[in-house]
Amino acid sequence: MVSNVTKRFLRGTMPALDLGPIWLTLKLATVTTALLITIAVPLSAWLAHAPRRLRLPLHALVCMPLVLPPSVLGFYLLLAFSPNHGFGRLLKETVGISLAFSFPGLVIGSVLFSLPFMVNPVLAGFDALPASLSEASYVLGKSSLTTFLRVSLPNLRPALLSGTVLAFAHTLGEFGVVLMIGGKIPGVTRVASIAVFDEVESLHFGAAHAYALVLFAVSFVILLALFFLNRKSPRPF
Amino acid sequence: MDLAVDITIASGESLALFGPSGAGKTSLLRMLAGLMRPDSGRIVVAGETWFDSQAGIDLPPQRRRAGLVFQDYALFPNMSVRGNLEYALKNGTDRARVDEILENVGLTGLSGRSPETLSGGQKQRVALARALVSRPGILLLDEPLSALDQSMRTQLQETIASLSERYRLAMVLVSHDHAEILRLARRVVRLESGRVVGEGKPDEVFGTARNGNGLRLPGVVVSIEVTDVVRVVSVLAGGQLVRVSALPQAAEGMRPGDRVLLALEDFSPSLLRLDGDGAPIS
Numbered sequence: 001m002v003s004n005v006t007k008r009f010l011r012g013t014m015p016a017l018d019l020g021p022i023w024l025t026l027k028l029a030t031v032t033t034a035l036l037i038t039i040a041v042p043l044s045a046w047l048a049h050a051p052r053r054l055r056l057p058l059h060a061l062v063c064m065p066l067v068l069p070p071s072v073l074g075f076y077l078l079l080a081f082s083p084n085h086g087f088g089r090l091l092k093e094t095v096g097i098s099l100a101f102s103f104p105g106l107v108i109g110s111v112l113f114s115l116p117f118m119v120n121p122v123l124a125g126f127d128a129l130p131a132s133l134s135e136a137s138y139v140l141g142k143s144s145l146t147t148f149l150r151v152s153l154p155n156l157r158p159a160l161l162s163g164t165v166l167a168f169a170h171t172l173g174e175f176g177v178v179l180m181i182g183g184k185i186p187g188v189t190r191v192a193s194i195a196v197f198d199e200v201e202s203l204h205f206g207a208a209h210a211y212a213l214v215l216f217a218v219s220f221v222i223l224l225a226l227f228f229l230n231r232k233s234p235r236p237f
Numbered sequence: 238m239d240l241a242v243d244i245t246i247a248s249g250e251s252l253a254l255f256g257p258s259g260a261g262k263t264s265l266l267r268m269l270a271g272l273m274r275p276d277s278g279r280i281v282v283a284g285e286t287w288f289d290s291q292a293g294i295d296l297p298p299q300r301r302r303a304g305l306v307f308q309d310y311a312l313f314p315n316m317s318v319r320g321n322l323e324y325a326l327k328n329g330t331d332r333a334r335v336d337e338i339l340e341n342v343g344l345t346g347l348s349g350r351s352p353e354t355l356s357g358g359q360k361q362r363v364a365l366a367r368a369l370v371s372r373p374g375i376l377l378l379d380e381p382l383s384a385l386d387q388s389m390r391t392q393l394q395e396t397i398a399s400l401s402e403r404y405r406l407a408m409v410l411v412s413h414d415h416a417e418i419l420r421l422a423r424r425v426v427r428l429e430s431g432r433v434v435g436e437g438k439p440d441e442v443f444g445t446a447r448n449g450n451g452l453r454l455p456g457v458v459v460s461i462e463v464t465d466v467v468r469v470v471s472v473l474a475g476g477q478l479v480r481v482s483a484l485p486q487a488a489e490g491m492r493p494g495d496r497v498l499l500a501l502e503d504f505s506p507s508l509l510r511l512d513g514d515g516a517p518i519s
Contacts, residue, residue: 136307
């Protein structure tokens, strides 16, 4: 049956695929990555120069999503977003929004979940920058801001590129957190990875195939592009 | 380690800091540049107080008029040679000065190159040029030529000497190399474990002028041949390989790699072993 579906898919005679989940996935990944850049660069810069006793536990905390089951993170976020509990209730009462099962909720979950993929390469980049570069800039009379913008940041380009691409690709592939805090509301939280699961569960293997193939192809192209762009640097990430 | 020094440098004078690793030479340069904070004391340059622990004055590196040449050059890899120099300009003005300095250090042809594509000697020239752009009152050089080969060292010594004359700069130079100090510094301060243990003209401190009229060259033993009567010691000194016959007792304990002083007295060359700091072993 699967092979028949594949043949129909390849011949282009499949029923039209709902592209909604794919657009939603790309939108989520784009918004998440943009937020991650603005959060992770100052966070990594701070971590790079923080005293060891603060840096180690904070870095471990940032890296938790790497080892934690996504369902655990999702569970805690769901609790936090719930209008019946402290933070969620505060949001509901003051701003009037509920984050559970909403797109902004997904974005927050994704940002936390992909944070280590952005922070780790950028932090490694900061650690690898010789201290003498910024010192030279200070001695030449430049402020810390000028030094950061014109010396540190431009020399972090490969690290920033790695972080951006990895965070984007990782957000495309997240499943557990999204399912826990977003459910699968079409057009709101039903992203492509969930659509695959959903279609398989409903025995729509053709549609599952299509979503899976798109995710596979997009992720492959993204990683290939990253390796190509960073081919000159010794460590891609 | 405690670092405690009291040094005065005359305007336009060039001073070398000399001593074993860990003596506090680089720390002293970093304190002058404002990259390291002394526990107490005063740093006054041309009447301007840069640091005074009692008065609570500690000018940030940006406000000290010091030019620092780092041991690893610290060139900005994201800028061209010219970009590195222009970065040092205040508000990007005075491009003519950049052109002039590029020409003085012989880099005009390389101004568009990226620092990563340059040789060690060229990088060093860029680092020197960049330190001069902002018109420093004092130039600080941290082992500027240690990573370069002998011929490049000699060339750059000439460049540094002519630049310091042209721009009438006070200069503090950290160096392990006798030849470099003899060529570039008028005064040498010898540091050991954070204390000044010797100070004076380079040839006095190194003992090279002690015996008057003979020729004396610092060198390195390359090989020792044992013959029946004498030892033939090959010494690399002043860029040349010199073979010197020495009596067995004079060559005793000498091994390839040892630093020696090649002295020409009464028309016959003799060898004097030097310790790790370059002081003659009697």
